[in-house]
Amino acid sequence: MAHNLGLCRQVIQKAIAAGAKALFLPEASDYIAGSAAETVSLVKSVQESEFVLGIQEEARRAKLPINVGVHEPTSGGQRVKNTLLWIDEAGEIVQRYQKLHLFDVEVEGGPIMRESDSVEPGNSILPPLNTPVGRVGLTICFDLRFPEISLALKRQNAQIITFPSAFTVPTGKAHWETLLRGRAIETQTYVLAGAQVGYHNQKRVSYGHSMIVSPWGEVLAELGGEDKGPEIITADIDLDEVQRIKILMPLLRRTDVYPEV
Numbered sequence: 153m154a155h156n157l158g159l160c161r162q163v164i165q166k167a168i169a170a171g172a173k174a175l176f177l178p179e180a181s182d183y184i185a186g187s188a189a190e191t192v193s194l195v196k197s198v199q200e201s202e203f204v205l206g207i208q209e210e211a212r213r214a215k216l217p218i219n220v221g222v223h224e225p226t227s228g229g230q231r232v233k234n235t236l237l238w239i240d241e242a243g244e245i246v247q248r249y250q251k252l253h254l255f256d257v258e259v260e261g262g263p264i265m266r267e268s269d270s271v272e273p274g275n276s277i278l279p280p281l282n283t284p285v286g287r288v289g290l291t292i293c294f295d296l297r298f299p300e301i302s303l304a305l306k307r308q309n310a311q312i313i314t315f316p317s318a319f320t321v322p323t324g325k326a327h328w329e330t331l332l333r334g335r336a337i338e339t340q341t342y343v344l345a346g347a348q349v350g351y352h353n354q355k356r357v358s359y360g361h362s363m364i365v366s367p368w369g370e371v372l373a374e375l376g377g378e379d380k381g382p383e384i385i386t387a388d389i390d391l392d393e394v395q396r397i398k399i400l401m402p403l404l405r406r407t408d409v410y411p412e413v
């Protein structure tokens with residue numbers, strides 16, 4: 153976790169140097185463990201996590217809002233929560249989303265993942281949050297495959313949806329860009345997806361390819377799939393463009409035919 157905090161501090165320095173108004177870090181930025189037991193044994197509350205306290209301190213010092221994926225304890229203690237924190241420019245945690253969909257998949261040509269062995273799923277979609285860069289809807293990684301969350305956030309007037317991730321390599325190659333662009337096109341929002349890249353341990357490697365997609369579905373910025381150390385991508389978020397696309401192509405739902413989500 154100390155190592156990951158060091159990497160995140162480098163990302164934060166790059167974001168500050170680039171003049172970023174907000175920073176979107178990946179899912180599980182605090183750690184990715186080698187087993188379910190290790191995931192549970194490493195977890196700390198945000199008050200006791202050096203990782204979270206360190207990110208809060210950086211946010212406060214730089215007056216930079218930071219969206220970061222971490223693990224948090226559950227009340228039972230058997231499993232953890234996979235959560236996404238919004239830390240505001242004063243360093244305060246002002247929003248906390250708990251991942252709804254857990255990745256229990258035997259990836260063809262890849263690992264067998266059973267996230268639910270160590271993670272307890274969340275139970276709610278949070279209303280988009282007002283931030284200095286726009287109204288942000290929070291989701292995590294595998295949630296990307298369930299358009300219902302994104303559509304619910306669109307209905308609640310999200311202008312940006314974030315998909316912090318640690319995708320597997322085979323599923324990333326097959327689906328990552330298509331899913332992100334699909335979500336951006338159908339929700340007419342900016343899609344921001346900070347992604348982990350490279351090896352976490354001998355068994356686990358992440359696809360990378362952090363991406364920023366416009367409300368028209370255009371890839372505005374993208375990283376590669378090689379671990380070159382901490383990197384960032386940036387884009388201008390133009391909230392008028394969100395409005396313009398909605399007017400240009402009104403997507404009026406037939407909620408008389410199918411349920412509204």
Ligand SMILES: O=C(O)CNC(=O)[C@H](CS)NC(=O)CCC(=O)C(=O)O
Pocket residue numbers: 179180183184185191234254255265267293294297317318319320323324
């Ligand atoms: O393990 C942790 O501590 C953090 N969690 C993750 O990395 C999660 C669960 S294993 N990864 C995904 O959801 C990948 C989804 C994916 O690759 C896909 O949808 O294709």
